[in-house]
Amino acid sequence: QTLRWASAGDSLTLDPHSQNHGQTHAVSHQIYNPLVYLDMDSEMQPGLAVSWDVTDDPNVWEFKLREGVTFHDGSPFTAEDVVFSFQRAQHANSDMRPLISSVTRVEAVDDHTVHIHTDGPTPLLPNNLNDLFIMSKSWSEEHNVMTPQDYSAGEENHAVRNANGTGPFQLVSRDPDVRTELVRNDDYWGKDEFPLAISRVIYTPIQSSPTRAAALLSGEIDFLQDVPVQDINRLSRANNVKMLTGPENRTIFFGMDQGRDELRTSNIQGENPFADRRVREAMNIAINREAIQQVVMRGQSVPAGMIAPSFVNGYTEALDSVPETDVNRARELLASAGYPDGFRVTLTCTNDRYTNDEAICQAVTGMLGQIGIDVRLDARANSIHFAELQQAELDFYILGWSVPPLDSHYVFDFLLETKTPDTGAWNFTGWSNEEFDALSRALPTETDLDERDRKIARAWEIVQEEIVYLPVHHQVLNWAVREDIDFTVQSQNKPMLKYLNFN
Amino acid sequence: MTKTTTSSQDPYQVEPWWQRILNSDLFYDFSRRPVVVLSAVMTLLIISASMLAPWIAPHTPFDPASLNLMDGFTPPMEPNAFTGNVYWLGTDSQGRDIFSAILYGARVSLLVGFAAVGFAAILGITLGLIAGYKGGWIDTVIMRIADVQLSFPAILIALLIFGITKSLIPRELQEQAAVYVLILSIGLSDWVQYARTVRSSTLAEKNKEYVQAARLFGVTWPRILLRHILPNVMGPVLVIGTIGLALAIILESTLSFLGVGVPATQPSLGTLIRVGNEYLFSGEWWITIFPGLTLLVLALSVNLLGDWLRDALNPRLR
Amino acid sequence: MIAMLVRRIIQAVLVMLVVAFISFSLFQFVGDPINNMVGQEATQQDRAELRERLGLNDPIPVQFMRFVGNAVQGEFGISYRMARPVSEVIAERLPATLELALVSGVLAITLGIVLGVYTALRRDGWFSHFIMSSSLIGVSLPTFLIGILLIYIFSVELQWLPSFGRGDTVPITDNWSTGLLTVSGWQSLILPAITLGLFQLTLLMRLVRAEMLEVLRTDYIKFARARGIRQRSINFHHALKNTLLPVITIAGLQLGSIIAFAIITETVFQWPGVGLLFINAIRFVDIPFMSAYLLLIALVFVVINLVVDLLYFVVDPRLRVTKSSSSR
Amino acid sequence: MNQAKRPLLEVKDLTCHFDVSKPLLNRILEREPKSFLTAVDEVSFEVNKGETFALVGESGSGKSTIAKLIVDLVHPSSGKIEFDGQSLATSRGQAFKNLRRRMQMIFQDPFASLNPRWPVGELVAEPIYAFGLAKSRAEVNRTVEELLEKVGLSGRDAAKFPHEFSGGQRQRIAIARALSAQPDFLVCDEPTSALDVSVQAQILNLMKDLQDEFGLTYLFISHDMSVVKHMADRIGVLYLGALVENAAAEELFKNPKHPYTRMLLDAIPDHEMTGRKRQAIKGEIPSPIDPPSGCTFHPRCALATGECKVKRPEVVVREGTRVACWEVDRLA
């Protein structure tokens, strides 16, 4: 059975360590295996490791490896490959480096045991290994791909278009941005465990969304990952197509630069309206999240009150409760903050990154307009958006965040801690709170999990009180498959095709 | 055969200008072609409707604050599921009344079209006149530039200029600047045609004896160009201009479709189609079909007019 | 003849240099190339080093010469967006665009000429009127709308033809895999080729018609009639040949335009060609790619123009014979 | 010098070359030097006030070029043109403007010489405005009306456009326009060759009338010998840019001195059927870019000798006729 699989964008490279990018990993998961992985229900499952635990030394994790596994080229999988792969992933060219930054050393205890040493206790280490794929050392040596592709320098190495993994599928051909063909690996270690019903996979990226929908309707593809939300209705009505829906590990929200003395794009001189909490609250309650859900998202989203999805440790329904939309109160708040006539600001937005991102921004533009804030909208490609965002040049911006380690610390670390070279990498709001920083920084090494949860809860309290971000919604994931396919949505948006079955 | 007066009339009687127009061959030919008349009517209708948009449009689609998101995706002539509002041609994803959006969108499209054509025409005519009249190295330089320019299809030039200006203009100005950037990029990609046509007509005209006669009276060359030659080369310019208008409108919509045109908050017809295009397969056909039809009717009418004008102004086809 | 050739080549080189300069300026004025190359963690020192290494501190003329030198060797640097050498990406994608352009070019030219001649000869026939008026619709509908409508009708509703992609391809050489040798390749080609060719077809058709009507009105056609030459021969021998002369130039330019207009078609049909890459490059301000594409298109135009000029030379005796006796 | 005897127009050694070289590149590749076309070759003549001087010659002999040189539409390569003792080339400002005004031109093609977009009134008024010859709009209108009536049109034609007139009427408008500058001297470059004979007669008569009325001086260019004979007091015969013979009209027809003139006269069709035998002209006019050596007429000349092939003939005066031919005495 051949599966024709399509998504909006292609995998960036087949080199598994080069890029930390969702769709790239999604493809790699079919070819390579990590030690542990998240299954279709986002539960952690043994991959190339069969068991793992912290050793007596809290700084050392022990992983027992699966036996009898071979790579696609027939060579056996051993602990040496794991050691090699960690080293490779820690190379400067690797985008995976931050995920294992705490790892100091990986050691092969025997052929099927490895020890991972960290600088300090790392209770959640396995969570970071979900997408850390294991490559064959000998193959890498043979093909001179000991180091990951230097993506930003445009380097190409053998691993970019060739692959030798332990995964359920084996690469046949790869034409980037056009077509990637895989066949079933009949020597797969899990061939009795999983359905493994597909014999061949043809993977095609299709950029234009109507074309994507059309291709599915016309039966040219069997499985579509990025279903345009507006087409869901029609697709579910079509009798040869089935919709698969589930929550996605991604939350969409707006950030405001609160740290500067003066905004770059505002008419207000000498002060920063966003620095005033009343302004942020006014904006928070001006946004009609229900309307966005109903109209822009066609119901395919969950209105959000916090910036982490429900899978995340630290999430509570109370925190996530959506504030009541109240235009009048918002106006009052603005007036009391000293902006009875509102102010002007530019909202910068992507138009190709999140589901209906530009439409969401447009809608918010209108809603803020209703309380007197004159929002100019600038929608652009995500590469530009993120480049500028990372240079901290934006006053008011959209951002979506997913939390692969499923822990609040990931959110705190990137989005909320005070921006320093080591922390707050994506905190472009200029927000800084000492108490919060202290709480957040204590988390990684906190081994008492209850105490840890309490700290997380307190940290969230501060964040919600301060209204650092304006949450919009949690995305809902929609996949479409041919009628006779049996599959479920994975909230990481990484389909594990080995689970797919035909009726 | 302009004179149609019968012998009983005073042969020296001079007709007022409107009489001249009504009696002209052009108008006669025009009035005999229902399709052309229809397209003129349609063009005028769309132009005047879009000019009067602020007064006749039931909503102001360019003011985001006035939109109610809950009105989004209302089908034509059907009440909205949430708000119960009824819209003539339905609403788009933001709850914008399509009818108003078309009026305002046509306004943007026409503004860009007219301004771009005007810009291209003025630039092209000026350069063409000078190149043709002065000749020599000025001519060579201008025409070589035109050749280089001609090596690039309009769309590429427009895309390029758009790309460059976009990264040069400060962000807060971009939304307003988009329209001007479009005008600039379409206009710049289009002047060559005018320059070439005007140049070749000028070459022909400048050797006509009436130009030499004017020189005899000591008329300076800019004045000769302006008063003598220009009126005589306007015929073909008018034709290119008309067809160019249709092309500019289409180019604008194409650029907007490719996502490099006017922003979605001030949609032109092209932007409306682009936005609506996403909803075509999902059943919200009206978002793209109505603006698409308007664009088609507009471009078709203008094209028909241009087509007719070309034949009508070509003496050899008469 | 040689002089003409030399002049055209000099002109071509000049055009290429101008375009190269524009491309080069892109690097200079649009964004900081360094920013696009390094991550945001890079230190000031890293940047300075890279700047030095890339020669960005050299005087502009030196940089330009280097740019031209590289361009001549097909070196355009690394695409910011795809992080691969631009020349490689283009080489990989160009066949798709060329095949598409070629097929729609052939379609446009043959049909354009045939229909143009037909409508010129049967000026008042209803079929001519039909073709003429529907062709106006052809130029009034934006390409993208046509594409979308074709997909809607033939892929979604009728499910006759694929809606995207190139179908199966067969590698011919290392870089060139063609879709022209497989059934699915041809099936995939039909809709994009029509979409892309339609506009040019209409233009050409109208041009041929106008030119033909013009030629049919000339004195030498009148004189041929007066000599009792057969109608067929007048139409297809005397008139057509004279008609096609000026059409050659335009057809050449159209072919170039087709390659450029492929941008839209490729976007709509997800055709894996260079146009699709270009539109992405514009959005992402991928300067190396933009500049390479620019040069590529310029080169295509220049080459086509050169070929057309030579062709003209071969077919038009007025140019070929240099020692004309007395014609002033 | 005696004022009265000074000619109104004096042309001395007037020469005009046109650069007809191929583009630089072709010249380099084909190793060709720059080439020049000698349109007017050391032409000298004088025109006295009130008389009509005619220039005749085959097509391409340089008639129109001389006309343009005189009114300064083309600049001479060498030689001088003096009008009433002043030279256009050296005068500036008001003097220049005044000279310009005094010399006007009537063109060959009545269809091309009137701007089709201008109403007749404005066409005729343009010189008046350009030279500032009237003080008020009303005065301009009056003058225009008078002029139109003078040339046989109606003042009310002023509001019409040129295309509403026939060729003859247009030529009248052109004459009215030339007259509106109040010139002393009119250059007429084949003013009737585009017209039918019956209309030609009207125009020729009109020109004669105007000459009588205003004392105009004409430089009259034509290739029609009978028209020239009818109009001219003196005639200059041009061949390849050179003036080969310059004689009083009567004398030229009665007693042509140059073999070329004789050939031209022999070729005049005998439309009156007097029985005169007509001789077709032999050969074709050589290229002015590469003219024959010596006397440029020698390849077509029955009397040519060795000397003619190498030496350019000097102008000699015989019975009041200035003629450039080595064999002039043999012919007589």
Add this chain to the structure above:
Amino acid sequence: MSDVLLSVRDLVVEFPKRKTLLTALDGVSFDIHRGEILGVVGESGAGKSLTGAAIIGLLEQPGRIASGEIWLEDQRIDQLPYEKMRQLRGKRIAMIFQDPLTSLNPIFTIAEQLVETIRTHLPLNAKQARERAIQLLDEVGIPAAAKRVDDYPHQFSGGMRQRVVIALALAGEPELIIADEPTTALDVSVQAQIIDVLKRMCADHGAAVMLVTHDMGVIAEACDRVAVMYAGRVAEIGQVRQIVKQPQHPYTQGLMGSIPSLAHQRHRLIQIPGSMPRLDAIPTGCAFNPRCTSVGERCYKERPDLLVTNQGEVACWLFDQGGVA
């Protein structure tokens, strides 16, 4: 006469215009005899070219023959279907146009154009046709014809090209040649040569010629008989000497008088006042009546037909027994 080759009877040609019907030729009648050169003169717009075009069946749209007959010997040719007429063209009737520069197809060699024409009308093979082509060029006076036959038109000078055009017209050995101002575009000095060639060719081939011109010199020199046209009508037909020396119609008289004379000097020329009427304003009665010096009552009311006088045919009431009054 028995040897009438072409006979035009009451030919009326009309152009339907936006509001009116323009009658460009109104009752034109004349004959051409074998071996004769008939000159057709008249002012511009008199209808000379239209007459020629109507005879060979190449009237331009929307012009049409509204009534009248054209007979070529005993065959009526004004109503022939296109293909029949085509076979006549070039074979029995040929036509030469005014401008030799544009009459030849620029992208075919002289040989190609000649051979095609010859083979269309004569049963010759390619080789024979080529030989005949060279022979024809030779006859019209192209030096080194065998060498130049493969040249393109632009390689010839104007006079040469007009000779080629004549050769092309003669290729099918036609009985009637309609020459529409064959020398107007040429230099005065080569006019005589072309007229000579034309005359000689007709004499040699025995063809009749209808020579359209407004140059009286050409007429006087080349023609046997002359038809004078005015406003779409024939004003007078007669022997050429007759017309030149003793014109009868007041218009012809005016026309002849307005030509400057070489023989005697006059201060003023005789001129016909006014100009030829536009087609949409032709006066009733005699079309010449507004300009005529001997106009009478009758001229305003009745249109004169061609009246046979002892010196030819004249369309003027002066020559009717009833007189002008």
